[in-house]
Amino acid sequence: METFWYAVVTLMLAVYVVLDGFDFGVGIVYPLVAKTEADRRAALTSIGPVWNGNEVWLIAAGGLLFFAFPKAYAAGFSGFYLALIIVLWLLIARGLALELRSHVDHPLWRQFWDVAFIASSLLLALVFGTALGNLIRGVPLNPDGFFFVPLWTDFMTGPEPGILDWYTILMGFTSAAILALHGANYLAMKTDGELRARAAGVSRLSRFAVVGLVTLTLVAIPFVQPAFRHNYAAHPIGYLFPLLGVMALGAAFEARRRHWDSAAFGASSLFILAMLASTAWGSYPNILIATTGPANSLTITNATAGSYGMQVGLWWFLAGFGLIIAYQVYAHRAFWGKVRLGPH
Amino acid sequence: MTSALFYDRLQFAVTATFHYLFPQLTMGLALLLVYLRGRALQTGHEHYHEVARFWTKIFALSFAFGVVTGIPLEFQFGTNWAKFSNFAGGVIGQTLAMEGMFAFFLESSFLGILLYGEKRFSRRVQWFASLMLFLGSWLSGYFILATNAWMQHPVAYTIAPDGRLFVDSLSGLLTNPWLVWQYTHNMTAAVVTAAFVMAAIGAFYLLAGQHVAHAKTFVRTGVVAGAVATALMGFPTGHGNAKQVFEHQPVKGAAFEGLFKTERGAGLLLVGQPNVETMTIDNPLVVPEALSFLVYDELYAEVKGLDAFPREDWPDNLPLLYYAYHVMVGLGTILMSIMGLALLLLWRGRLFRTSWLLWILMLSAPFPYIATTAGWMTAELGRQPWLVYGLLRTSEGAAPLVHSGNALFTLLGFLGIYMLLGILFLFMIVETIRHGPGPSDVQVTAHPVGEAA
Numbered sequence: 001m002e003t004f005w006y007a008v009v010t011l012m013l014a015v016y017v018v019l020d021g022f023d024f025g026v027g028i029v030y031p032l033v034a035k036t037e038a039d040r041r042a043a044l045t046s047i048g049p050v051w052n053g054n055e056v057w058l059i060a061a062g063g064l065l066f067f068a069f070p071k072a073y074a075a076g077f078s079g080f081y082l083a084l085i086i087v088l089w090l091l092i093a094r095g096l097a098l099e100l101r102s103h104v105d106h107p108l109w110r111q112f113w114d115v116a117f118i119a120s121s122l123l124l125a126l127v128f129g130t131a132l133g134n135l136i137r138g139v140p141l142n143p144d145g146f147f148f149v150p151l152w153t154d155f156m157t158g159p160e161p162g163i164l165d166w167y168t169i170l171m172g173f174t175s176a177a178i179l180a181l182h183g184a185n186y187l188a189m190k191t192d193g194e195l196r197a198r199a200a201g202v203s204r205l206s207r208f209a210v211v212g213l214v215t216l217t218l219v220a221i222p223f224v225q226p227a228f229r230h231n232y233a234a235h236p237i238g239y240l241f242p243l244l245g246v247m248a249l250g251a252a253f254e255a256r257r258r259h260w261d262s263a264a265f266g267a268s269s270l271f272i273l274a275m276l277a278s279t280a281w282g283s284y285p286n287i288l289i290a291t292t293g294p295a296n297s298l299t300i301t302n303a304t305a306g307s308y309g310m311q312v313g314l315w316w317f318l319a320g321f322g323l324i325i326a327y328q329v330y331a332h333r334a335f336w337g338k339v340r341l342g343p344h
Numbered sequence: 345m346t347s348a349l350f351y352d353r354l355q356f357a358v359t360a361t362f363h364y365l366f367p368q369l370t371m372g373l374a375l376l377l378v379y380l381r382g383r384a385l386q387t388g389h390e391h392y393h394e395v396a397r398f399w400t401k402i403f404a405l406s407f408a409f410g411v412v413t414g415i416p417l418e419f420q421f422g423t424n425w426a427k428f429s430n431f432a433g434g435v436i437g438q439t440l441a442m443e444g445m446f447a448f449f450l451e452s453s454f455l456g457i458l459l460y461g462e463k464r465f466s467r468r469v470q471w472f473a474s475l476m477l478f479l480g481s482w483l484s485g486y487f488i489l490a491t492n493a494w495m496q497h498p499v500a501y502t503i504a505p506d507g508r509l510f511v512d513s514l515s516g517l518l519t520n521p522w523l524v525w526q527y528t529h530n531m532t533a534a535v536v537t538a539a540f541v542m543a544a545i546g547a548f549y550l551l552a553g554q555h556v557a558h559a560k561t562f563v564r565t566g567v568v569a570g571a572v573a574t575a576l577m578g579f580p581t582g583h584g585n586a587k588q589v590f591e592h593q594p595v596k597g598a599a600f601e602g603l604f605k606t607e608r609g610a611g612l613l614l615v616g617q618p619n620v621e622t623m624t625i626d627n628p629l630v631v632p633e634a635l636s637f638l639v640y641d642e643l644y645a646e647v648k649g650l651d652a653f654p655r656e657d658w659p660d661n662l663p664l665l666y667y668a669y670h671v672m673v674g675l676g677t678i679l680m681s682i683m684g685l686a687l688l689l690l691w692r693g694r695l696f697r698t699s700w701l702l703w704i705l706m707l708s709a710p711f712p713y714i715a716t717t718a719g720w721m722t723a724e725l726g727r728q729p730w731l732v733y734g735l736l737r738t739s740e741g742a743a744p745l746v747h748s749g750n751a752l753f754t755l756l757g758f759l760g761i762y763m764l765l766g767i768l769f770l771f772m773i774v775e776t777i778r779h780g781p782g783p784s785d786v787q788v789t790a791h792p793v794g795e796a797a
Contacts, residue, residue: 049456052411056452060444062418067441070433070508077422077429078743084423085416085754089761092412096768099408103772146426148745305434306510313438316514320445327453334457334464 001310002300005068006284008317012064014276016057017128018182018269023047023054025183027094027121028176030114033187033198038341040114044101046190046339051098053331055091060324067313071145071303072287079139079147079288080131083163087127094120122176129175133168136279137161137224138289141296145303147288157224159291167217167224174213181206182268185252189261190339200256203264207253214249214275218242221282227289228282238281245274351751352424352742355758357724359416361717362762366410366769368716371485371531372538373403374478376569380561381471390783393467395561398781399542400474404459405776407451409769416758424751428731428741434510435501436491438517443487450480482531489527490518495732496723497522497592509735522592525584526723532576533719536679537712539570543686544709545777547702558781560696563705567695571687574680582676583638589726590639593733595653596726599662600669601635603649610635610647618666623651659728668721675715682708 026047034040066073077084097117101110134149137157141147152162155169184203188196221228232238252267283289287303290296304310377399384392418440421429454476457465461473494500500516501509511517546562549555590597598604602613604623612634616625636645650658659665682704689695695702727733731741 045460049460053449053452053456055411056444056448059415059418059448060441063437063441063444066421066429066433067437070437071430073422073433073437074426074429074743077419078424078426078746081423081743081746081750082754084419085757088416088419089757091415092761092765095408095412096765099405100768100772104775144744145430146743146745148747305437306504309434309438309511309514312511312514313441316442317445320442324445324449327449331453331456334461 001307001314002068002304003285004314005064005310006280006287006300009061009065009068010276010280012057012061014273016054016061017276018272019054019057020051021125021179021272022183022186022265022269023051024121024125025179025181025185026187027117027183028125028180029184029187029199029202030118030121032202033184033195035194035198037110039195040110041102041341042191042195042339043187044098044117045341046187048098049335050332052095053328055095064317068305068310069287069298069300069303070305072298075141075145075147075298075303076139076288079141079149080134080163081148082151083127083131087124090120090124090127094124125176125179126172129172130163130168132175132276132279133171134161134163135283135288136171136221136228137165137167138291138297140292141288141290141298142292143296145296145298157291161291167220170213170217170220174210174217177206177209177213178268178272181210181252182265182272185256185261185265185268189265192338196261200259200261203256207256210249225282225289227286227294231282231284238278241274241278241281245271245278248274348746348748348751349739349742351748351755352746353738355424355751355755356417356420358755358762359413359420359758361720362766363410363413363417364716364720365713366406366413367481367485368534368537368713369406369541370403370410371481371534372536373399373406373542374474374481375535376538376542376565377403377474378471378478380565381467381474385467385471391557391561394781394783395558396474397462398558398776400458401776402541402773403477404455405769405772407455409765411452413762413765424743424746425731425741426743426746428736430508431736431741432495432509432732434504434508435498435517436494438511438514439487439491439494443484447480447484447487450476451484454480485531485534486523486527489530490520490523492723493520493522493526496526496727498732498735509732522588525581525588529577529581529585529719532573532581533712533716535569535573536577537716539566539573539683540679540705540712541709542566543570543705544707547706548777549780550696551699551702551706555780555782563695563702564690567683567686567690567705570679570683574676574683577676578680582673587639590647593726594648595650595657596659596665597639598648598650598653599659599665599726600722601647602666603635603647604651606646606649606652608636608646609633609644610649612638614670618663620662657729659726661725661728665722665725665728668718668725672715672718672722675711675718679708679711679715 026043030040030043034043062073093116097113097120101113101117139147139149140160150162152164153160155162155165157165157167181203184199184206187199188203191199248267248271252264252271255263255267285299285301286297287300288298290298377396380392380396380399384396421440454473457473458470458477461470465473494517497520499520500511500513502512504510542562543566546559546566549559550563586597589600601610602616602618602625603610604625609632611630611632613625614629614631616628618625633643636647637643639645639647686695686701686705689698689701729737729739731738
């Protein structure tokens, strides 16, 4: 049962990264591709009706983590205190930028919110990559199951790390590059004309950064978190996930070369899902790995919410999940196809 | 007063209070919008459609601010109240996760349709979307209040060997008896806020002589909804809440009323300032025996005062709790009178010509917000010194390793950001009001998507 919920929380987070990831990506590539006001409106309209729904996956994933593994939620959220509060502030800025930009017809107003949108999208992509880096590297949990990491210490991985070290910073840049690629793919799929062409161009360019950075992070993992080897050694079938990821990335590049916009977006989505699944496979059964010794790690067994709660949760989760798929498919289908701007 | 705990409490109080300014309007408006969009559909008049579109704009603004200020609350359970989350997550994790799964997705999907789908969807689909928004926002309120009701009156839990709590009956948690009065009282209050805001903007347009036809619908809808809702606030929901407080949390009830000493035939204190040192009330204005009667339906029933409880179980900010409670009840009474009078004049057909009452309606828009805030302060300050009533003290719930320097830094950040948000919201509302309800600026296409299937 715990394993099921571990998979569910991972899945919810992975779907979140794929969905909100493309609208972060749109924010990252926005200054590069949207040259005219019409481009900017088209780019924003492509994510306008769906970004809020995408963000809900984060809230739902957080809620499910709280529900299934409250101890890990309590430790993780208080331990990453500063980083999470900064995430909140960035999410506030980004949400307002998207909602308020069109409300006042004044070029300075729009410019202000454009900058807020770009900066918050880029910073969030960096911070979420850093967060994943922290989960891989581990945190200094004490025997009571709590920890606190400052923003940085000596920038080295080790028993007393900070939120930022060389590895987590690398992960941050990797995440920004991947989401830029993903967002460019989304924009190319949703728009026409020059905007589409520029988005496709950014997508082509970003592949060098993505391949380089992903290779570096993979090569670094054995030095940062040797424990990841164990699951892969014990169950080599897990290698399917990274393999799938590499194939999806190759497919994304190939689809881009052939101007198959939807296929390119589908492939970059699959790439993200596969890489996150690979991470979860390596980390299992740990939710938070301790740098202070494996005995302090929070796992699916010692952080659980109890068997009755997990069982009864299964019923409402399945019902809720079915409903979510129904609304999200309905909402995304309603805004299917290329963005068409009406008279403004 | 400079411990991390103090900043943790203040930060949660600030962020929760500020956040709730927005959902109370959206939840109330969601109900009124179902009505307005239903009228638009039923009559086919462009008039109701324009009214509904104007209020959808206000709804969307308030919703957006509600979303961005709501996320910090869910995070802070973990960031600032980690020991509480660890202790109670096995229970309240259920309701919080269910809120995400059942309410948030519903709201966000259908709001997108309502805001971006004007051209693509038929009016029937738009009405249906507003119904789903109503359902989503009221479900969200339900799950949050189920969480709060559990903190006020814990039910359906077992204690594990390591001291943490686990839920043992989901249906017990969702049907906590505390919820009945708390949910009805809270949701009625949301309708009161929306009704006052709607009537206030309508009154403004009438007094200014702008958008008169729309304004009459605003005022009519606001006054009828407001009169019904303010009446329900007092009886039965407010009365029911007060009775359950005296039954289950008598020390909180005594603190509400400023009742320091146990009395038979206790009076109802209308005015007076509590002095906690001497345990007396300055310049009291009391209705004799009324408190005993209201709580126990008997003039000479005994009501327990604060002296009947150990001092460490008293709510820790007694005067603030006392004032919050009195402000809530006092404003509730005033709001009820305003709406009652407005309804009477509306029925007599004189309201639109009675400019002094329109002035009062216009100026009273802030008061339901104050009353609601005071109501939540009553509930939450009254729960002190407990975080989970009788089970976990607030002092035992904070994150153990987040020190005061970090907590103060984020508190200051929130204060600054929220001040900007408040200014921005008011500015946007003023812009929307200045623009006013008007004819559609987008043409409805000949073949709306929703009709195709």
